[in-house]
Amino acid sequence: xxxxxxxxxxxxxxxxxxxxxxxxxxxxxxxxxxxxxxxxxxxxxxxxxxxxxxxxxxxxxxxxxxxxxxxxxxxxxxxxxxxxxxxxxxxxxxxxxxxxxxxxxxxxxxxxxxxxxxxxxxxxxxxxxxxxxxxxxxxxxxxxxxxxxxxxxxxxxxxxxxxxxxxxxxxxxxxxxxxxxxxxxxxxxxxxxxxxxxxxxxxxxxxxxxxxxxxxxxxxxxxxxxxxxxxxxxxxxxxxxxxxxxxxxxxxxxxxxxxxxxxxxxxxxxxxxxxxxxxxxxxxxxxxxxxxxxxxxxxxxxxxxxxxxxxxxxxxxxxxxxxxxxxxxxxxxxxxxxxxxxxxxxx
Amino acid sequence: xxxxxxxxxxxxxxxxxxxxxxxxxxxxxxxxxxxxxxxxxxxxxxxxxxxxxxxxxxxxxxxxxxxxxxxxxxxxxxxxxxxxxxxxxxxxxxxxxxxxxxxxxxxxxxxxxxxxxxxxxxxxxxxxxxxxxxxxxxxxxxxxxxxxxxxxxxxxxxxxxxxxxxxxxxxxxxxxxxxxxxxxxxxxxxxxxxxxxxxxxxxxxxxxxxxxxxxxxxxxxxxxxxxxxxxxxxxxxxxxxxxxxxxxxxxxxxxxxxxxxxxx
Amino acid sequence: xxxxxxxxxxxxxxxxxxxxxxxxxxxxxxxxxxxxxxxxxxxxxxxxxxxxxxxxxxxxxxxxxxxxxxxxxxxxxxxxxxxxxxxxxxxxxxxxxxxxxxxxxxxxxxxxxxxxxxxxxxxxxxxxxxxxxxxxxxxxxxxxxxxxxxxxxxxxxxxxxxxxxxxxxxxxxxxxxxxxxxxxxxxxxxxxxxxxxxxxxxxxxxxxxxxxxxxxxxxxxxxxxxxxxxxxxxxxxxxxxxxxxxxxxxxxxxxxxxxxxxxxxxxxxxxxxxxxxxxxxxxxxxxxxxxxxxxxxxxxxxxxxxxxxxxxx
Numbered sequence: 030x031x032x033x034x035x036x037x038x039x040x041x042x043x044x045x046x047x048x049x050x051x052x053x054x055x056x057x058x059x060x061x062x063x064x065x066x067x068x069x070x071x072x073x074x075x076x077x078x079x080x081x082x083x084x085x086x087x088x089x090x091x092x093x094x095x096x097x098x099x100x101x102x103x104x105x106x107x108x109x110x111x112x113x114x115x116x117x118x119x120x121x122x123x124x125x126x127x128x129x130x131x132x133x134x135x136x137x138x139x140x141x142x143x144x145x146x147x148x149x150x151x152x153x154x155x156x157x158x159x160x161x162x163x164x165x166x167x168x169x170x171x172x173x174x175x176x177x178x179x180x181x182x183x184x185x186x187x188x189x190x191x192x193x194x195x196x197x198x199x200x201x202x203x204x205x206x207x208x209x210x211x212x213x214x215x216x217x218x219x220x221x222x223x224x225x226x227x228x229x230x231x232x233x234x235x236x237x238x239x240x241x242x243x244x245x246x247x248x249x250x251x252x253x254x255x256x257x258x259x260x261x262x263x264x265x266x267x268x269x270x271x272x273x274x275x276x277x278x279x280x281x282x283x284x285x286x287x288x289x290x291x292x293x294x295x296x297x298x299x300x301x302x303x304x305x306x307x308x309x310x311x312x313x314x315x316x317x318x319x320x321x322x323x324x325x326x327x328x329x330x331x332x333x334x335x336x337x338x339x340x341x342x343x344x345x346x347x348x349x350x351x352x353x354x355x356x357x358x359x360x361x362x363x364x365x366x367x368x369x370x371x372x373x374x375x376x
Numbered sequence: 377x378x379x380x381x382x383x384x385x386x387x388x389x390x391x392x393x394x395x396x397x398x399x400x401x402x403x404x405x406x407x408x409x410x411x412x413x414x415x416x417x418x419x420x421x422x423x424x425x426x427x428x429x430x431x432x433x434x435x436x437x438x439x440x441x442x443x444x445x446x447x448x449x450x451x452x453x454x455x456x457x458x459x460x461x462x463x464x465x466x467x468x469x470x471x472x473x474x475x476x477x478x479x480x481x482x483x484x485x486x487x488x489x490x491x492x493x494x495x496x497x498x499x500x501x502x503x504x505x506x507x508x509x510x511x512x513x514x515x516x517x518x519x520x521x522x523x524x525x526x527x528x529x530x531x532x533x534x535x536x537x538x539x540x541x542x543x544x545x546x547x548x549x550x551x552x553x554x555x556x557x558x559x560x561x562x563x564x565x566x567x568x569x570x571x572x573x574x575x576x577x578x579x580x581x582x583x584x585x586x587x588x589x590x591x592x593x594x595x596x597x598x599x600x601x602x603x604x605x606x607x608x609x610x611x612x613x614x615x616x617x618x619x620x621x622x623x624x625x626x627x628x629x630x631x632x633x634x635x636x637x638x639x640x
Numbered sequence: 641x642x643x644x645x646x647x648x649x650x651x652x653x654x655x656x657x658x659x660x661x662x663x664x665x666x667x668x669x670x671x672x673x674x675x676x677x678x679x680x681x682x683x684x685x686x687x688x689x690x691x692x693x694x695x696x697x698x699x700x701x702x703x704x705x706x707x708x709x710x711x712x713x714x715x716x717x718x719x720x721x722x723x724x725x726x727x728x729x730x731x732x733x734x735x736x737x738x739x740x741x742x743x744x745x746x747x748x749x750x751x752x753x754x755x756x757x758x759x760x761x762x763x764x765x766x767x768x769x770x771x772x773x774x775x776x777x778x779x780x781x782x783x784x785x786x787x788x789x790x791x792x793x794x795x796x797x798x799x800x801x802x803x804x805x806x807x808x809x810x811x812x813x814x815x816x817x818x819x820x821x822x823x824x825x826x827x828x829x830x831x832x833x834x835x836x837x838x839x840x841x842x843x844x845x846x847x848x849x850x851x852x853x854x855x856x857x858x859x860x861x862x863x864x865x866x867x868x869x870x871x872x873x874x875x876x877x878x879x880x881x882x883x884x885x886x887x888x889x890x891x892x893x894x895x896x897x898x899x900x901x902x903x904x905x906x907x908x909x910x911x912x913x914x915x916x917x918x919x920x921x922x923x924x925x926x927x928x929x930x931x932x933x934x935x936x937x938x939x940x941x942x943x944x945x946x947x948x949x950x951x952x953x
Contacts, residue, residue, distance in 0.1 A: 044470050047487045073879035102881045106909060110880075133463050228845055228877060235845050235880060258485045265474055269460030274426055276532070277450030277478040322464040325485070352871060352882035 045323035050330075053320055057333035064337055065111055068344040072107050073351035074099075109242050114234050114343040114357070115336035116245040117302050118312075120294035122335020123253045125309025126316065126328050130263040131287045132196050135317075138310040139295045142196070143203030147177025148292075148299035149230065150207055153214050155300075163240050167248075171296030177203055178288045232305035232358025234343050241301050248297040252290050253332040259283055260324035267322065305358045307365025308335050314372050338364075377401055378423060378453065378536045378568065383432035385418055385592075392418045394592035395432065400536055402566040405559050407579035409572075410589035411613055416572045419589070420538050423570070424453045451478040454534035456542050459525045462513050468524050469509045472496050475531030495531050502557055503527040518545035526554060530561070537561070537569040543578060551575075555582040580604060580627045588612055604628040686804060689787035689797075690765065696782055700759050700804055706748055707764035708898070709933035710786060711736045713798050714762070716814055716934045719805035725756045729898060732927065732935070748772070754779050762786065762801065764932075788932040790857035791822060791940070797932065818937045822861060825944045828951045829863025835947045837864045838888035838915065841875055843907035846883060850876040855894075855929045858936060862943040864890070880909035887913055890920040890947055897927030922946040 069085055070078050076099050083093035089104050121139060128137040139145045151173025152166050159165035184199035215226055256263075262283045265273040274280050298305065316331040342360040349355065378400040385393040393415040400406055400423075408416045421427045423434060425441050434441040436452060444452075454475070476492040488496075500506045503523040513521060522545050529537060537558060543551040559582050561567050573579050579586055579600070586603040588596045590612045596603045609617045615632050622629040683697045704725035705711040711730040714723050720735055725742045742752040745764075753761060753776065761776055765787040773783045784804065786797045795815045802811020839855060841847040849855045849866060852874040859866045867886040868878060891910060895903045904923065906916055915921055924946065928939030945952045 044467065044473065044488075072881050074881040074885040098885060098887070101912065102884055106880045106884060135463065233845055235877070261477060261480065261485055264470075265477055267464050268462065268466070268471070268474065271426070271457070272460055272474075274446070275424060275450065275455040275457075276474055276528075277447040279446045317464070322466055323470065325487070347879060352868075352879045353873065353876040354879055 045321055045326040049320070050326040053326055054329050054333060057330055057337065061115065061333055061337050061340075064340050065108075065115070068111055068340055069103060069107055071344055071348055072102070073348060073354075074102055076103060110234055110343070110347075111340055113242050113245060113301055114339045116242070116249040117234065117298040117305055118308055118335035118337070118339025119249040119253060119332045120245070120298045120335075121305060121308040122312040122316075122331040122338070123249070123256055123328060124291040124294040125335075126313035126324070126331040127256045127263065127287045127291050128309070129313055130267045130324050130328075131284060133267055133269070134197060135314065136310070137197065137200075139291070140304070140306055140309070141204065142200035143177045143181055143207055144174045144200075144292060144295045145299055145304050146204050146207035146211065147173040147175075147180075148296045149173070149304055150210055150214070151176075151296070152300050152303075153211065153226075157214075164244075167241065167244060167297050167300035170300035171293055174292035174296040174299070175289065177207065178292050182288070228356050229303035230358075231356035232303045232361065233356045234302045235347070235354055245297050245301050248293055249332070249336075252294040253329060255290050256287065257325065257328045257332075259286060260328050263287070263324040263328075264322075267324070303356075303358065305339060305361055307361045307369065308339060311365045311368050311372070312338055314369070318372065318375075377435070377437055379433075379435045380419065380423060381433045381435065383419065383422060383429045383434065385415070385422055385427055386430040391592050393422070393429070396589070396592065396594040398423075398570075398587060398594065398597075400568040400570055402535065402568050403562050404584045405555075405562050405569045405571065405582055406585040406587060407571050407573060407583035408587050408589065409574070409576055409579055410595075413591075414589040414612075415592040416589055417540050420455075420540050420570060420572050423536075423538055424455055425449055447478055450534070451532065452534050453536040453538060454529035454532045456526050456529045456537065456539040458541065458544065459521055465512050465514065467509070468500070468505060468511055468513055468516065469496060471513050471524055472500060472505075472509075472527045472531055475499075475528040478532050478534075495533065496527075499527040499530040502530065504553070519547060519550055522546060523550065523554065526557070530557075535567050537567060539569060539571045541572055541574065543573065543575060551578060558582070576604065576609075576630045577622075580629065581622075581625065600628045604630055684804075686784070686800060688785045688800075689793070690785040692785065694782050694784060696804060697759060699806065701806075702756070702758045702760070703805065704742060704753055704756060704758040704761045705730065706742070706761060707745055707786075708732070708736075708927075709931035710762040710764055710797075710801070711739075712931060712933035712935060713801050714805065717798065717802040717805065717807040717811045719802075719807045722805055724758055725753060731898070750775055754781070760784055760804065786932075789852060789854060791861065791936060793854075794932045794934075794936055795819060798934070814934065818934060821937050822940055825940055826861050826863075829861075829944055829948055832863055832948050832951055835864045835890050836867055836886075836888050837890045837892055837947065838867050838883060838886060838910065838913070839892045839894075840903065840907060840910070841894065842903050843905055846878045846880055846907050846909065847875055848878045848883075850874055854932050854936075855939075858929065858940050858943065859892075862940055862947060864943070864947050880907070883907065884909045884913070888915050889918070890922065891915040892929075892943065892946075893921060893923045894926035894929045895923050897925040899926045 066085060070076065070081050080093045080095045081103055084091060084095055084100065084103060087093065092100055125138050128139065128142060129135055148170040151169035155165040155169040181196060181199045181203050184202060185195040262278045265276050265278050266280065266283060270280050312335040313327065313331040316327040316334055320326050320330055339357065339361065342364060343357045346355040346357040346360045380396065380398040382395050382397055383393050384391060384395055396419060398419065408420065410416050418427060422429055436444060441449065473488055473492060473496050476488060476495065479492065480486040500509050503526055505520065505523055505527060508516060508520060513524065516524065522542065526542060539558065542554060546554060555578060558569050562569050571579065571583065583600065585597065586600050587594055588603050588608060595612060596608055604619055606617050606619050609615065609630065618631040618633055620629050683695045686694050686696060688694060701722040702724050703714065703722050705714055705723060706727055708727065708730045711723065711726045712732055714720060715733050715736060723739050726736055726739045727748060728741050728744050730736045740756065743749045758781055760782045763773060763783055763785050765785055776783050788794045788797050795818065798815050799811050802808050837859065839849040839859060841849060848868045850868055850871040850873040856866055856869050867888055891906055893903055906921055910916060924939060924942050928935045928942060
């Protein structure tokens with residue numbers, strides 16, 4: 030917490046440093062790896078913990094006494110799903126953190142801005158028209174997210190540029206518009222597909238086909254790195270676009286980078302798992318509350334924290350009423366909404 | 377040298393700045409005065425490239441401003457303006473360190489160096505904010521925040537300081553301190569400052585050059601004695617004034633004379 | 641500004657009485673239409689699957705069906721001519737397609753139904769129309785809810801609908817023939833080993849038939865054990881791990897009917913199951929399995945034949 034003091038002592042405190050960042054990220058990364066390990070042992074089918082642990086640590090080279098079915102469950106179904114949860118959580122949290130920095134609004138989130146719905150419409154169109162091509166989904170989701178971003182930005186542009194308030198308002202307009210498009214497309218579908226779409230719209234990691242996992246992970250990692258590399262510029266942007274300009278930030282360029290990278294992150298998440306809510310809102314908040322507003326530490330921490338959050342949420346979603354499953358978005362909302370209210374009250 | 381040559385800035389049909397010229401030379405404090413809507417802030421903002429002129433040129437050390445990158449402009453020209461609303465908690469130190477961004481080696485990454493911290497400490501001392509460096513900006517008073525904005529600008533070590541009404545929220549003592557600091561900076565480091573202000577007497581006290589603007593045009597440029605005359609001030613401000621010499625410093629002192637109070 | 645004439649009190653009395661008279665007449669007319677529940681009206685009382693008591697006129701010849709299986713039942717008992725409206729999903733028999741459509745099963749148009757002036761609307765709870773039912777009641781249209789959980793429930797629906805539409809004889813004959821066929825199947829498969837099957841409603845996401853699903857009963861009668869027979873709910877979303885671990889010996893893929901070409905592939909998790917390895921993946925017309933109507937017995941026979949080929953040479 031801030032301390033008022035004489036000249037030398039406090040200078041080194043109260044600001045993010047490389048050391049602080051490495052410590053925080055190191056801790057979160059360890060927690061993440063631990064979570065991956067622990068949640069791999071849990072599922073609707075019981076696996077022998079010893080054998081499973083041994084197989085995991087050997088990275089799948091040693092079967093460690095597991096039957097081939099058990100091995101398949103662990104490495105073909107459970108682990109890919111956990112890794113996808115990490116990718117989705119990391120993507121959404123990073124996107125949320127960057128939107129909040131760019132738009133100077135702690136409430137900016139892929140949902141509120143209509144980006145997720147844009148990605149959802151893109152995915153739905155890909156499913157309807159290019160159902161066979163797996164790659165069409167993240168591609169069209171990205172396109173949808175980008176178009177939604179563009180629409181929001183054009184709507185919000187006033188004479189003096191897009192103020193955060195106008196952006197949020199425009200985002201709400203685009204979100205509700207796209208929501209009705211989604212509902213419309215849903216009603217055109219037959220009854221059997223409606224059920225699966227409703228589930229998907231609430232966030233569902235079970236349909237994660239292995240083909241998209243490497244892409245999702247690659248996008249999460251490169252996106253988080255790209256945005257972290259611009260974190261210092263985002264710090265200045267957070268204080269005001271005009272001030273950032275005065276201090277040497279190329280505002281237009283950073284804005285494009287954030288919009289494109291965040292759209293990519295959101296697009297890949299939505300294409301893989303539908304709309305998982307609250308991650309982009311709650312996790313960056315927690316990161317900033319505990320580590321400060323400096324984006325150099327809060328963006329990578331949000332990425333790791335988001336991965337952790339969704340892994341835990343998805344584990345709950347797939348075990349609490351096993352062998353049935355809940356949509357992971359329901360769990361993130363159940364955890365996220367009260368947490369968010371608590372955070373609002375604290376600030 | 378930072379120069380605006382025959383600058384015209386248009387908003388639709390309206391000319392906010394109309395063929396105005398301005399020259400900032402190292403070591404000189406220039407005050408820019410005039411009524412509301414005269415185009416002072418607009419002119420200031422065009423000097424660092426934020427507003428594009430419709431006609432005329434801006435030259436930084438004899439090179440057109442367009443030739444420079446954003447960062448190199450920011451290294452040479454710093455702005456002190458009313459700070460924008462802060463929505464995220466940031467400490468005074470972090471805020472001031474923002475000024476060191478222009479010296480960062482990487483483009484958007486990189487951490488503050490020893491030198492950065494040194495400079496920050498120095499400017500915090502100069503602006504009398506050392507004790508508050510650990511506090512959040514939101515905990516400071518308006519005047520203290522304004523000093524932090526100045527500190528940040530000073531931290532950039534820029535040659536040209538553009539200040540847009542920097543004394544608006546400051547009490548008397550801090551008004552004087554801030555402008556003394558600016559003047560001292562100019563004297564010692566051969567920096568140049570442009571101060572847009574409503575306080576004509578403050579301008580008279582601290583400025584070497586005064587520029588009087590009206591309706592986008594630079595009506596008169598010169599030292600305070602040349603510019604602060606009752607005739608000119610009446611023409612520009614539509615107010616009768618009394619101009620005498622300050623009893624202590626001897627600089628022109630302007631006193632408005634309100635003969636009657638109008639009843640509506 | 642009050643016109644001069646209205647200030648005349650005599651005029652006011654005349655206008656007032658006229659208005660009162662019109663109002664009274666309107667109320668009298670509408671109240672006479674609310675007498676469907678009036679015991680003095682001739683009719684019969686039936687109890688539907690939701691336990692509601694419904695009074696119907698002796699002769700019901702204007703019916704709207706809000707589910708495809710109910711449309712099939714109406715035609716099957718020979719009362720197709722009394723059907724004045726059905727849903728966009730009602731496609732069997734062929735004549736059902738030319739009946740006036742009132743919308744789909746989930747969002748039928750209340751206005752369209754009312755404009756067809758039916759005496760009765762047949763509803764399947766699978767269509768989740770409880771709230772809708774209340775609205776129809778307020779327009780004096782009786783609603784009959786069916787909710788069969790198993791084949792016996794289907795027979796009951798056929799019988800009841802036959803009675804309501806004055807086709808009791810045809811309904812009884814139909815039920816007896818269907819029952820004979822289903823009993824024949826069950827007898828055939830009784831001595832055979834029961835096959836462990838997985839019913840895949842959709843692959844991605846993975847949905848199956850649970851305890852409350854109608855098709856679970858059919859599976860049981862076809863001499864098979866559904867590995868998800870005890871999972872709560874009707875159409876639960878199932879864990880891929882559990883599907884893999886279940887190792888079913890056969891997989892039923894409902895497809896080709898209303899589902900179209902979807903669901904033609906086995907889910908990823910089941911790719912290495914015994915069922916796939918032995919080529920025991922059977923595609924059956926989904927309309928025969930999901931619609932609790934006469935064709936459910938077709939579905940039963942098809943499943944039994946597929947699962948026990950040796951018994952049906």
